[in-house]
Amino acid sequence: MNWYERMLLLSGLPKIFPRGYFKYKKLIFKSILLLHLEMRNFFFVSIFLISTAGFAQIQVVNGFFQYQEVFVETDDFQSDYLEKLENATSEMQRDSILRLKVLNDLGYYYHTRNLNLALEYIVQGLEEARALGDEYWEGKLMVSQGAVLLRMEELELAEYVLNEAILKIPESESWLLYTNLGYVYERKGMLGEAFVYASKTLKIGEKYGDAKAVAMAYSDMSNLFWKQGKFDAALNYGLKSLEIFEERGLKDLDYDFTLHLVGQYMVDLDRPKDALEYFQHSVQLGERYGFYNNLSDTFIALANLQSKMENYSEANISGLEALRYAELLDNEFMIMRSYLALGKVSNASRDFLRASNYLETSIIEATENFGDKFYLSLVYEELSKAYEGSGSFQQALIATRKSDQLRRDVFTAEAEEQISLMQTQMEVAQKENTIKLQEADLSRKRILEVFYLTLAGTLVVFLFLLYRVFLRKKKYSTLLEKKNEEKEFLLKEIHHRVKNNLETISSLLTLQIAKIDDPKFKQVMEETYTRVQSMGMIHLSLYKEGNLKQVEMKAFFEALGRFILDTFDAEDRIDFSTEMSSLELDVDVAIPIGLIVNELISNSLKYAFPQQDSGQICVSLNERNGNLILKVSDNGVGIMENSTTKGTGFGSELISLLTRQLDGEMTLVNNSGTAFSFEFLLNRAA
Template identity: 50%
Template structure:
């Protein structure tokens, strides 16, 4: 097996398994001629792959075109999707009996009528007649006219050109403007087949103009395709190529590969071939063949293979030219289209002339002319047929017959290449060039306008940016001045607040000293003791103000250092240095002054009580203070390891300290708990927001 076959076989083995390979090989045998060059064998394999993939897609994807349980029920072929294979028409035909609405059934019937005309003209005619009858029963004049348009497309390919034009004109009186591009296209085909290229050009231009008005890119693409074909027939190949490439571009922007796109690829290939670019022509032909074989476009396939005969003949590859002729004739017979059959024999006869096989050429060309009956009308191809026949007769030394054939060639040629047709295409060519120049001028003007607008915008943006920067500079400068002023004011206020706290502390110290002096002159022990306690309370508050004016913050106190200083002062006051030690088991923690002062007073009272009652007889001991904040709640605990508080021991004090602790606790919306033995422990819970 050759390398291309081995490569494809391995690829398909991975893709579809051994069973799929068997099917693929059977297809390969069926479509491959016995003797082929390496190049042709590779091409045959490629085409077989496309056919095989088409079958797979047809089997897997066709059921999805019509689904009664889906919206939309019908994914319309070549309008909403092209993801299917050559069996789509059979699937649509089967879907007519499915449980679908009348509107969906009408759409399917219309598509069947239109797309069967690329495969079987008689069947297409049957579906179009069925659609017309159905529309008449439903009294739907618009759908009747649309089916008449399809019927006319079928009839003109069956050589009934006059009948097709009558039906098209009748339909044009009913259909709205949005549906007329299709009718104008078919009218243009009728005149083209009759050799009246000037009128065909007029209808192509009507289609183009209407497509522009409607924003219908497909109608515009078809119009450009028809103009390309007309210019090609007029032997104005460069203009034909321009229109053809414009059409291809519009078709490809739709993202769907349909019948008319396939035909346009063939038309562009013809222009490239006429201009001598055989490689490009072949690329377009092979692309058209791939699409045609995937969807079963027999008409287009026959067209392309006819041109492939000319391509291979010009390359002196007569083996491939003959194979292409056989394929072209095969598709033409499947379509049952005399127009295509006539052109096949014409291509084969021209090829045989180039080979010097004049007797075979005469036989082929006589068949060609015999097929073209009196109703054939197409003067363009008849002129080519008689020209080729004249060459065949001359090559076979039948000069009288050659002269007669060339006379017929002149007759038909003059029918096609009339002054009117030449003038019309020349005018169109001039209009095209003018349109190109106007388009270039407009584009340049548009670029200049855009450049001017861009420059204006840059100037405006630059001015606005300058103004913005100027305002920003002034704003920053003003804010900087304000910030300096605010900082100076803040420093002054901070100094004033510290000075206030300092003076408050000094005043409290004076009060404390006065109380101490007064206490020294009082003989009554109870009064003296009360005075001492008041002096200690004032001192505890003065410590807070001292911390405020010495610390970094003017509104909060670091409590651990405060407790340590307070404890040291109270221990010294009671003469318990070295005997009783105050410990702060806590992390540094700051409290707002509104909470710190009452807590300081509470701790002052409890420390005083512990030193007074917990360690009698110069007994040593430890007082522990802890404070922490958990989830917003402040917990305070003061405990000692003294003798504990006995309920049987009489209270020798005034009870003011206890009342003060209870009052401060309520003020802070707190809770107090007393724990005894061993020692004494007081636990408090405070809520800072409420305390503040």
């Protein structure tokens, strides 16, 4: 029995009001829990101030605020973190961007402890962002507002706010918006739409290298698979999500919730010991950071698991803990479910009087306008068991009827649709079977009448026709094979002659280069030489490998790299590598990609390693989600900011032209060297 339950019993209320005192228990619990929370916070804050005196996530240094964003730069989310942010906002200018950022964080992270207060801070931030005309922070705050409204069961309003924010948020940061929109549709039971938004989150995370977004997408997908009853797939995605969270190193609210989800999957896969470990880990994080909603959810799941394992004492403690955190959050939905969990535990342990008290309180918490009739039907179902167990059969019957009525309200339309569909399918199947039986009967009669007269003739005709078909197919196959051989020979000869012509052009260019004294003109001719040679190598590959339509790109890049290093006399100081698997592309795609890679390798050798420095050049080409991802990088000096274009600029224009030709996009990353990334639409390129 938990401490606050003992305090209730010591108060004498159960003896004075053996059934009715639970109607007033919410008010009593709130008073006791608030007192307990104040005492606990005083203790934690005292310890924290002693151990971390002089440190804060937000400080004033030389007249400027310095802010360490929680779960981005630090996971030091102690009991006084939000209090420090509250105090700091009063000292900040109302027109400062940092103030908007702090108000947004206050609202977002208070929703784990106090939904109403969270909404107040977000509304305050929205007013200031709109007064400043700052659309970006208006959008960010609207995303947080949608997340809070969602958890306050305001689904329609949350959906409206999140859709309004879409155009205000840059794509790279829109994954949190899509994640919360997915939650809205999940709560509405529209799992297909929810999965679409989880997929959008994953795509954005992969595109911008955002590990948190990818982890969130996998977590949400695992939850959706679980709701569809696909427990193995749910567990697989849940574990992938946890792995990414752990590699990221910041164990936040969403990591905690994913632990809870994986525990649920373990329960459904009949792995109670494993489930218990995940639940306990989730509880540790929730208690450390004050994630009340997650704690309530996890303790409800623990209560059900422990009751299933017949550990009723521990199950009761877990149910009371779920109720405590639901009360702290002031979330009626979680409070109602917590009382339901306690009632189920009491029924399982055959303490029917206590079960009926818990379940009656759950109904009071639900109120008359409670929207989730499914959970309410579960309460009345358990209440019927409790009344029956205590001998109150009339009340049990009333509760059963109420539960049945609520279930009919939830499932009537669906049941009628399902029955109608099944009935239609049965009628169609019966008619089809009748027709098939009649046709089979007529067929048997006809066969018996003509069988002896036509069998021999039919066999002769069949064998004759079969022989004629065989001869015709053989003749046609021989002719087709001959034509294919001729076409392959001609195509191979074309590639051979193109290769020879390109080699001739390369030789002419080599001779011309040797006679040029002007360094700039000589450089232009050398670049032209490498481009021609690059195309020639592709045709050589087609001719030698025997595949006349497709080029194996890994071998081609390796050969091209060796050729360019040899041309620049850099094979001893430059390490060239290809980080990719074997990949074949049509020649129409391979040639422009080969020219792009030729230009970028040549530029790296000319400009990235001055003074004949040593270094590395890496090329990779991979297929992902129907697209081609090309990356060419070096660890040279990088491209200086505001630097002027070196050379003639033709190479850059050629790369741009070829990229547009393949309907692609180019991204430049200038960090510890230079990296060019290209994304081409494979179908368009092909």
